[in-house]
Amino acid sequence: MIQTDNVVEKMSSDIAVIGSGPGGAVTATLCAEAGHNVLMIEEGPHLPLDSAAHFSHQEMLQKYRGGGVGLALGRAMIAYVEGRCVGGGSEVNRGLYHRTPGVILERWRREFAAEGLMPEALAPHFAACEATARVEFLPGDAPLMSSRLADGARALGWEAIEAQRLFRYGGPSNEGRKQSMSETFVPRFLRAGGRLIAETRVSRLRHSGGKWHLTARRSREGGPARQVEITAENIFVACGAVMTPSLLRRSGIKRNIGNSLRFHPMLKAVALFDTEVNRSDDLDPVHQIKAFEPRFSMGCSFSKRPTLALAMTAHPEHMRLVESDWKRMGIYYVQNMSAPAYVRNLPGFRDPLVVLRHDPAQLAELAEGLKRLCEALFAAGAVRVFPGVEGYPVLHSPSDIAKLPDTVRGTGSSLTSVHVFSSCPMGEDRSKCATDSFGRVQGAEGLYLADASLLCGPTMVNPQGTVMAIAHRNAMHAIERRFH
Amino acid sequence: MLLSFQETVRALAETLVSQEWGHDVSPQISERVALYVLATHARMPDYLRVAFRFLTLLFDASSLLFRGKPFHRLSFAQRVAQIAWWERSFLQFAASFIAFHRTFTTFGFYSEVFGRDFVRRGRHDPD
Numbered sequence: 001m002i003q004t005d006n007v008v009e010k011m012s013s014d015i016a017v018i019g020s021g022p023g024g025a026v027t028a029t030l031c032a033e034a035g036h037n038v039l040m041i042e043e044g045p046h047l048p049l050d051s052a053a054h055f056s057h058q059e060m061l062q063k064y065r066g067g068g069v070g071l072a073l074g075r076a077m078i079a080y081v082e083g084r085c086v087g088g089g090s091e092v093n094r095g096l097y098h099r100t101p102g103v104i105l106e107r108w109r110r111e112f113a114a115e116g117l118m119p120e121a122l123a124p125h126f127a128a129c130e131a132t133a134r135v136e137f138l139p140g141d142a143p144l145m146s147s148r149l150a151d152g153a154r155a156l157g158w159e160a161i162e163a164q165r166l167f168r169y170g171g172p173s174n175e176g177r178k179q180s181m182s183e184t185f186v187p188r189f190l191r192a193g194g195r196l197i198a199e200t201r202v203s204r205l206r207h208s209g210g211k212w213h214l215t216a217r218r219s220r221e222g223g224p225a226r227q228v229e230i231t232a233e234n235i236f237v238a239c240g241a242v243m244t245p246s247l248l249r250r251s252g253i254k255r256n257i258g259n260s261l262r263f264h265p266m267l268k269a270v271a272l273f274d275t276e277v278n279r280s281d282d283l284d285p286v287h288q289i290k291a292f293e294p295r296f297s298m299g300c301s302f303s304k305r306p307t308l309a310l311a312m313t314a315h316p317e318h319m320r321l322v323e324s325d326w327k328r329m330g331i332y333y334v335q336n337m338s339a340p341a342y343v344r345n346l347p348g349f350r351d352p353l354v355v356l357r358h359d360p361a362q363l364a365e366l367a368e369g370l371k372r373l374c375e376a377l378f379a380a381g382a383v384r385v386f387p388g389v390e391g392y393p394v395l396h397s398p399s400d401i402a403k404l405p406d407t408v409r410g411t412g413s414s415l416t417s418v419h420v421f422s423s424c425p426m427g428e429d430r431s432k433c434a435t436d437s438f439g440r441v442q443g444a445e446g447l448y449l450a451d452a453s454l455l456c457g458p459t460m461v462n463p464q465g466t467v468m469a470i471a472h473r474n475a476m477h478a479i480e481r482r483f484h
Numbered sequence: 485m486l487l488s489f490q491e492t493v494r495a496l497a498e499t500l501v502s503q504e505w506g507h508d509v510s511p512q513i514s515e516r517v518a519l520y521v522l523a524t525h526a527r528m529p530d531y532l533r534v535a536f537r538f539l540t541l542l543f544d545a546s547s548l549l550f551r552g553k554p555f556h557r558l559s560f561a562q563r564v565a566q567i568a569w570w571e572r573s574f575l576q577f578a579a580s581f582i583a584f585h586r587t588f589t590t591f592g593f594y595s596e597v598f599g600r601d602f603v604r605r606g607r608h609d610p611d
């Protein structure tokens with residue numbers, strides 16, 4: 001565990017930032033560099049990037065919220081995951097990187113009256129974040145399981161690209177280093193004199209006497225839990241798209257908070273190829289199919305034996321292939337944009353409930369996406385495709401794709417997600433928005449949001465770049481206006 | 485006969501491991517997989533944890549009527565039969581309970597046995 005600041009019963013600062021994921025870490029850094037006394041408070045532990053192997057079960061226990069168990073309830077349930085450690089989701093994710101597409105920004109401006117969200121206005125904020133958390137293309141050739149997806153797409157006349165990652169490649173076999181927050185913005189924040197306390201969960205916010213009072217609980221593994229009272233003039237809540245609305249609602253702040261959480265729900269399929277495509281020394285796959293955006297997008301997943309086994313649980317009778325033929329196998333996904341979900345606190349419980357509204361059209365679209373993904377995989381040379389949905393048949397040729405259902409069924413549908421956003425959207429349309437266009441909460445003095453909950457809707461692409469750029473823009477806006 | 489949450493999760497994980505990968509799996513690996521599933525239970529959202537605790541005890545108790553023993557005291561063959569009974573149940577919660585344990589046991593098992601896959605080696609290392 002990395003040493004963090006001394007924690008005492010009563011603490012104070014000019015600015016408190018709650019949550020140290022991409023939104024919180026970028027915001028806290030800019031505020032500290034502007035000369036403010038900043039305290040960043042994180043519920044999870046402060047661990048080195050490589051404290052556990054990436055995507056291992058140890059990493060799930062150390063760095064994921066709920067040990068990797070998160071569930072959006074509804075007629076079609078989504079199993080989702082989030083980070084819970086210093087750096088938040090950036091520590092556990094693959095760092096696939098995009099700037100926000102223009103069509104998405106245009107939709108947010110139109111539907112939420114969000115100001116200043118033009119690509120050219122955001123460009124300097126993306127560039128500033130990329131100067132600290134570096135993004136790079138793979139050096140040399142991509143792993144075959146990745147480039148095969150692109151080959152399949154191109155054979156069908158569909159556009160496919162290689163995505164950049166928040167990654168600095170290099171070293172003898174290009175193992176490089178991921179550009180997570182604990183490797184980039186958090187050290188920059190500490191160098192600027194910011195204070196960080198980990199393993200401390202803020203449970204309530206109260207405003208009185210012109211200041212914010214935060215009630216928090218410090219609980220270190222193996223040590224006794226203790227209460228911490230924190231006072232600050234301004235606060236930024238950056239607990240992630242599920243926990244931010246939970247904290248605000250618990251504190252009595254409810255206007256347009258937690259009514260519009262969105263996901264990128266995902267279905268997976270495992271392809272078995274005729275030749276080896278997956279080697280133990282391969283770098284992470286990076287290809288994505290863009291042809292069907294904004295309806296749905298496709299890409300490759302991390303495909304080592306443990307994750308392959310997880311993706312094959314819908315086909316237990318073929319599980320042994322993972323041991324014998326994993327070098328010929330790869331995991332692929334299709335994802336689209338979910339219906340809105342509610343975030344609500346349950347009396348007597350600490351963790352919030354997430355309830356997803358039913359949207360048959362979205363489920364039908366995802367089912368169509370799965371069929372297209374299977375088409376691409378066969379065009380890429382797959383000899384068998386195993387859709388990651390319980391009860392779905394194994395496909396042996398493109399003609400089998402017609403056997404797949406036209407919609408995704410309810411509870412056993414194997415929908416998962418790693419992207420959550422939009423639970424407290426920003427903009428000037430007061431009927432829908434929780435904050436103004438720059439993250440300031442309506443009707444609450446000195447209270448700002450600074451994470452994925454602010455995004456007006458799904459990003460269609462991997463969201464971390466957008467979360468960082470918006471946080472950067474909004475923090476600069478607040479600093480320039482001296483928080484008025 | 486006393487019901488036990490811990491012993492049931494342990495028995496369930498060990499049975500799923502042996503059922504899937506045979507009886508030669510080392511007891512240390514089975515034990516580590518069981519500990520992983522227990523650790524996941526301990527971390528999951530609190531309202532789900534309460535529901536899972538209740539379901540686990542219900543699962544343990546459901547063999548009392550016909551076999552006179554809780555699940556965690558049954559023989560391997562009897563455990564396999566009871567898992568299959570819940571897995572095929574028309575009650576969604578029963579099937580989901582087993583699916584949850586199967587998923588985490590599978591991931592835990594493959595992570596224990598093939599954990600080396602996660603560590604990227606040099607280009608010329610043998611597999």
Ligand SMILES: Cc1cc2nc3c(=O)[nH]c(=O)nc-3n(C[C@H](O)[C@H](O)[C@H](O)COP(=O)(O)OP(=O)(O)OC[C@H]3O[C@@H](n4cnc5c(N)ncnc54)[C@H](O)[C@@H]3O)c2cc1C
Nearest residue numbers: 019021023043088089093095096202240451452462463464
């Ligand atoms: C497995 C996985 C893979 C992903 N892959 C990609 C990818 O390849 N590319 C991409 O762009 N995005 C990816 N994402 C999504 C990306 O990581 C998130 O969009 C991003 O991390 C969101 O940033 P955030 O600041 O909103 O919240 P988070 O990163 O969720 O950070 C919030 C932090 O706040 C802390 N917190 C919560 N409540 C409290 C409280 N009450 N008190 C104190 N602290 C609290 C949490 O512990 C957490 O550390 C992935 C996510 C996951 C989980």
